Amino acid sequence: MREIIAARDLHFGYGRREVLRGVDLAVRRGEILAVVGPNGAGKTTLFRLLTFYLRPQRGTVEYFLDGHRTPVREARRRIAAVLQEPALFSTDVFTNVAYGLFLRASCGERTRARLARVLQRLGLPLALSPIEERVEAALRAVGLSGFAGRRAYALSRGEAQRVALARALVLEPDVLFLDEPTASLDPESTSVIEGVIRDLRGAGRTVVLSTHDPAQARRLADRIVRLAEGRIVEVVGLTTNGESAPPQSAALWG
C-alpha cells in the first residue's frame, strides 16, 4: 500500500464552532503534500488531528508506516512536527534539539551525552557522544552549526524556527509535519527551510506542510490540497485516486 496516512471523515469543533467538517485525506509515502487555505480554514486543527494532539470528534486517522496498520503509540514515535510558533523550551539550543532523542534514548545514552557536555564545558577535549553528533548534524542542516550552546530566548524568530525544525529533523521521522513553517520569517530563514524540504524530497521522505502562500506550495509540493471552511475543496497535482475531492481546477491557482 502506498498510503502512509489515511484520514477519513474527520470532524472537529471548538465548542459550537465547527472547524473540520468531514475531511478525507490520504498521504502517500515519499510525497511532499501541501495543505493550503486561508487563515481559519482548519489547517492547524487538521495537523493536530493527524499528529494525535487532538482526538477527532468523528472519523479516524490511521498510519501505515510499514505497509500494515501502525499502532498509535508507535506512529507517534515515528512522526514529528514543527508548529507555527517555534515554542522552544527555555534552555539552550542543544537541549531543545536533543529533546526527542533524550525521550527515546536509554538511561546510559542520556547520561553519556550529559556527561560529555559538562566535560566539554569544562574545556576537556572529548569525542562527541552519538546524541551530540546527531544534534550537530541537524543544526548544520538548518544552517545553525555552532549554535548548540546558545540560549533559546536569545535567538531571533527565524533562528528559533530553524531550531524547531532541527528538533524535528534530528529524529529522522517517517513523516514530518510543518505547520506554516515560514510564516512571517526573514528571507534567509525561509530559503534555508525551503532548502531542507527539497533535501527531504530528494531523500524520499514524506512531508506534510501547510502554508497560506500558494506560490510556496507550488514551489515545494508534489500535491496540493486546498482546505476551505473545514472541507477539502480541491486537490492539485498527481492523480487523486481515492480522494473524495472534486476534480482538479487549476484556474483557482491563478
Add this chain to the structure above:
Amino acid sequence: MGEIWGSVQAAFSLLFHPDRYLLSTILVSFKVSGVALLLCFPVSAVLAAAIALGRFPGRGVLKLLIRTAMGLPSVVVGLLVLLLLSEAGPFKGLLWTPRAMVISQLVLITPLVLGVMISALEGVSRRVAEAAHVLGANRVQIAWTVVREARVGFLTAGVAGFGRAIAEVGSVLIVGGNIAWADGTSYTRTLTTAIVVESRKGNFEMALAFGIVLLVLVLCVNLILGFLERPGEAR
C-alpha cells in the same frame, strides 16, 4: 532619639557577639520554617501539576478555594490547629512543641506555595506542551516538560513560602507557646515571637537585634528572587 540610637548600637553589638538565646532562637525559626517548606514543596508540586494540567470537574472551584486560602489570617490558622491539637482534639500531645508549629506553618504556606506554582504552570504557553507532544512525549513526560519550564516560578513559590513562614507570628505564638528555657535556650520561641516578648519586657536592644536579623533574612530572600527572575529566563 538618643535612646533609639543606643538601642540600635546595642543590637548590632549583640549581632556581632551573639549569645545562646539569640542563636537558638534563630535556629528554631529556621528549623520550623525550613521543615514546613520541605514537607510542603514536593506535595504542592505534584498537586499543582495535577490541578494546572489536568481536566476534571470542580477544578475551577478548587482553584478559587486555594486562592482564598492564600490570604488565610495566621491567627485563625493558629486557632484551628490549637483546637485540633488540644486535649479534646484528635492529635493531642503535640501542643507547645516545634512539631505543632510546623503543622500550623504547613497549613499556612501550602495554599500560597500551591497558588504560585499553579500560576507558574498556567503561565507556560500551551504550545510548549504541544511541542513536547509532537516530538513523541507521553503524558508524564509532557507534564515534566511543562514543570521544567515553570521552574523559576516553582522556586519563587518556595522562597515566598519560606518568607511567609519565617515572618509569621500569630499561629506559632498560639500553638508553640513561645517557650524559652531558664538557661536562655529557645524551645518554641522564634524570631517573631521573641520580638513580641522582648519589646513587651522593654528589652528593645534584643527586640531590635531580632528585627534586624529578620530584615536581613527578608533582604536575602528578595536578592535570591531577583537573581532567579533574570529577564528572558523561564517563569
